[in-house]
Amino acid sequence: MAALLELENVHAGYGPTSVLHGVSLSVPEGGVVSLLGANGAGKTTTLRAITGGVRWSGDIRFAGHSLRRMSTEDIVRRGIAHVPEGRGICTELTVDENLRLGSHLRRDGAEVQKDYGRVFDYFPVLKERRRLSASTLSGGEQQMLALARALLMRPRLMLLDEPSLGLAPIVVRSIFEIIHSINQTSQVAVLLVEQNARIALDMSSTAYVLEVGRVAVQGAGSELQGNESVRRSYLGY
Amino acid sequence: MQEFLQLVVSGIATGGIFASLALALVLIYNAMGLVNFAQGEMAMLATFVAYSLINRGMSFWIAFPVTLVLAFGGGVVIQRLVIRPVERAPVLALVIITLGLATLVNGLAGFIWGYVPRSFASPFSPDSVDLAGVFVSYRDLGVIAVSGLVLLAVYLLLQRTTVGLTLRAAAHHPEASRLLGVQVSWMLALGWGLASAVGAVSGMMAAPILLLEPNMMQAIIIYAFAAAVLGGIESPLGAVVGGLIVGVTVNLAGAYLPGVGGDLQLAVGLAIIIAVLILKPNGLFGRAAIRRV
Numbered sequence: 001m002a003a004l005l006e007l008e009n010v011h012a013g014y015g016p017t018s019v020l021h022g023v024s025l026s027v028p029e030g031g032v033v034s035l036l037g038a039n040g041a042g043k044t045t046t047l048r049a050i051t052g053g054v055r056w057s058g059d060i061r062f063a064g065h066s067l068r069r070m071s072t073e074d075i076v077r078r079g080i081a082h083v084p085e086g087r088g089i090c091t092e093l094t095v096d097e098n099l100r101l102g103s104h105l106r107r108d109g110a111e112v113q114k115d116y117g118r119v120f121d122y123f124p125v126l127k128e129r130r131r132l133s134a135s136t137l138s139g140g141e142q143q144m145l146a147l148a149r150a151l152l153m154r155p156r157l158m159l160l161d162e163p164s165l166g167l168a169p170i171v172v173r174s175i176f177e178i179i180h181s182i183n184q185t186s187q188v189a190v191l192l193v194e195q196n197a198r199i200a201l202d203m204s205s206t207a208y209v210l211e212v213g214r215v216a217v218q219g220a221g222s223e224l225q226g227n228e229s230v231r232r233s234y235l236g237y
Numbered sequence: 238m239q240e241f242l243q244l245v246v247s248g249i250a251t252g253g254i255f256a257s258l259a260l261a262l263v264l265i266y267n268a269m270g271l272v273n274f275a276q277g278e279m280a281m282l283a284t285f286v287a288y289s290l291i292n293r294g295m296s297f298w299i300a301f302p303v304t305l306v307l308a309f310g311g312g313v314v315i316q317r318l319v320i321r322p323v324e325r326a327p328v329l330a331l332v333i334i335t336l337g338l339a340t341l342v343n344g345l346a347g348f349i350w351g352y353v354p355r356s357f358a359s360p361f362s363p364d365s366v367d368l369a370g371v372f373v374s375y376r377d378l379g380v381i382a383v384s385g386l387v388l389l390a391v392y393l394l395l396q397r398t399t400v401g402l403t404l405r406a407a408a409h410h411p412e413a414s415r416l417l418g419v420q421v422s423w424m425l426a427l428g429w430g431l432a433s434a435v436g437a438v439s440g441m442m443a444a445p446i447l448l449l450e451p452n453m454m455q456a457i458i459i460y461a462f463a464a465a466v467l468g469g470i471e472s473p474l475g476a477v478v479g480g481l482i483v484g485v486t487v488n489l490a491g492a493y494l495p496g497v498g499g500d501l502q503l504a505v506g507l508a509i510i511i512a513v514l515i516l517k518p519n520g521l522f523g524r525a526a527i528r529r530v
Contacts (some may be wrong), residue, residue: 051416072415081416088413092407101406101417104399153417 004029004071004157004189005050005062005080012049012056014043019045021059021213027157030187032180034221035201035208036235043193044085046182050191051075051082054206063156077105081155085162087146091135093102095126098134102152112152119148122178140171147175151182157189158182164196176203197235202226209234242371244488250377251446252484253384257439258454258461259430259476260391266470267408269320271331275338276436277458279315281451282342283437284309284444285350288357297360301441302434305434312433316426324425346451359445380442388477389440391431395473404428416481456503460487463509469523478521485510 005028012020020042027033035043049056052072060067067075077150081102081158090098099119103112120127123144127139137145143163150158163179164172180203183190194200204221210228217230224230258280265273273279283304292302315338323334348427361379365372395401406414415421437463440454447453464483468475483506490497490505497505513520 053412053415073418073420076416076418084413084416088410088416090410090413092409093402093406097402097406101400101414104403105418132388149417160423 002029003027003061004031005191006060006061007046007050008042008194010046010056010060011050012045012054014054018175019136020049020056021211023213023215025208025215025218027189028205029156030183030189031206032183032190032204034192034194034204034207035210036197036200036207037196037216038142038234038236039195041210043210043212044161046108047082047084047161047191047193050159051080057124061071070111076153079156080159081150081153081157081161082159083150083161087142087167089134089145091133093134094130095132095134095137095145096130096160098149099126099130099152100187102149106152106154111154115154117153119151122151122170122182125149128195140167140175143167143171143175147178149180151186151188154235155188157179157219159191159193161193162195163192164194172199179203197231200228201235239371240492241333241489243373244492245485246371246373246381247377248488250324250380250479250484251488252276252310252383253381254442254457254480255389255440255464255484256461256477256480257384258436258441258457259464259480260388260473261436261439262393262461262465263468263470263473263476264428264432264435266465267405267473268370268425269272269324270439271328271335272462272465272470273432274332274335274458275342276432277454277461278339278342278346278451279308279433280436280440281449281454282310282346283433284440284449284453285346287437287441288355288449289446291358301360303381303438308437309430309434312430313426314431314449316429320429321422321426324422343451350451351405352450352452354448354450357444358451376445383442384438387435391435392473393430400427404431430497456506459503459510460484460506463506463513465520466510467513467520471524472520472522475522504523 007023023046035046037043045054048054048059052070052075054219062078062080068140076097091215106112126145126148134145140197163175166229178200179190182188192200192204201221201224207219207221208215209226217224217234228235258276262272286307287300287304290303291297319334319338325332352493359376363376365374395405395480403419404424404427407421408428411421439445439457443453460483464479465476466478467482487502487505491502501502
């Protein structure tokens with residue numbers, strides 16, 4: 001499969017502190033790739049580099065085009081939906097207004113309506129709470145809203161930063177089932193950052209383990225799961 | 238009783254003027270977390286532009302929208318040229334910059350038009366109408382109608398359009414908005430343009446009452462601060478309600494409190510600011526500022 005997203009020897013950091021020391025990875029069209037590793041390994045920074053939230057060197061290509069020196073707004077408009085750490089919900093706005101922000105750039109009205117239908121099938125609770133302020137949602141519901149909003153952008157690639165953070169295990173399971181089904185039915189590629197390695201590896205074709213800003217291990221999801229020494233040293237279970 | 242009601246109605250009219258300028262302050266505050274001290278001076282400059290247009294023979298009702306468009310453009314240009322280069326500067330630096338901008342605009346208007354007060358003809362008839370025993374001047378009714386329409390237009394723009402939605406999102410959550418493809422920097426410029434246009438309305442409504450000169454808005458901006466603080470500095474609705482309350486209060490205080498008429502009226506505005514900050518720092522419609530640390 002052709003690579004949709006490719007990172008080549010990416011270095012990045014905040015001011016004088018460098019966080020990534022040459023990360024290379026690729027996400028195939030329609031594939032699910034997870035990015036694992038301890039706190040501070042550079043997972044979030046990798047996602048932020050992709051959408052232009054942090055300065056980087058090396059090369060990042062999306063659908064064959066380099067994203068060098070592009071603004072976040074322009075990168076996103078090319079078809080990357082980034083659900084950031086902390087979900088990025090606009091709590092001053094209603095649920096409906098948050099969703100409309102997801103679709104506000106699209107001009108294909110009929111398709112947008114269809115996507116709203118799909119999103120409400122996945123997350124019926126959002127339909128019930130459409131008129132309410134997003135600040136009244138629980139953590140799990142806010143995560144659903146963030147995913148729904150990302151879907152309404154009709155992206156080719158979704159970057160998900162710790163969708164399980166702070167959620168009850170049962171909610172985590174249902175969120176991951178939905179992510180899996182989104183990937184299967186609409187062929188959206190997913191780059192998933194997770195602390196919860198087991199659940200991430202279950203659905204990933206490929207996984208990368210970051211260690212202090214470098215790729216320490218990479219391989220097929222099942223392969224990493226089966227490798228006990230990798231599991232113990234890097235994944236902590 | 239009749240006199241009281243008459244004072245209330247003319248208080249609502251002045252309140253509309255305060256509300257427009259307060260709304261301008263709130264729009265900028267929401268966009269950048271900063272009070273634009275130059276807002277009143279920008280409104281004054283726009284009013285001078287309207288004055289020049291009318292002097293060249295344009296009717297008020299053509300000069301009015303033309304001035305709004307020019308004020309909007311001017312606001313956008315100021316944001317791009319003056320504010321954007323220092324966007325990431327500390328708040329204190331930005332405050333000093335808006336103070337500098339106020340002095341600059343004031344001096345510029347003085348340089349071009351001089352400091353002699355000029356009369357600015359009201360577009361409304363000076364007659365009064367008898368509404369169930371209360372005599373209300375057409376001028377007050379006109380100011381109420383114009384301010385009301387402008388505030389309604391801003392409300393509809395912010396709440397009912399996609400541009401308004403992205404404007405609000407960009408103001409409160411710039412990082413998240415960028416990730417949704419919102420051109421945050423342009424939204425800030427748009428906010429400045431909108432604030433500048435709304436402020437210009439208050440200038441053009443105030444000029445017939447106060448006489449036009451470069452320092453015309455300096456008292457009004459104090460009342461507008463009072464209105465914005467009273468309403469909750471982040472709330473557009475609060476700015477409008479606050480403006481009306483301040484307008485009516487100042488008018489009644491001037492008439493009924495011995496010694497408050499004239500110069501001391503401004504003290505009422507300042508007293509409102511201090512009282513609100515002590516008793517209810519978030520204002521009537523403000524949310525308590527809760528910050529994760």
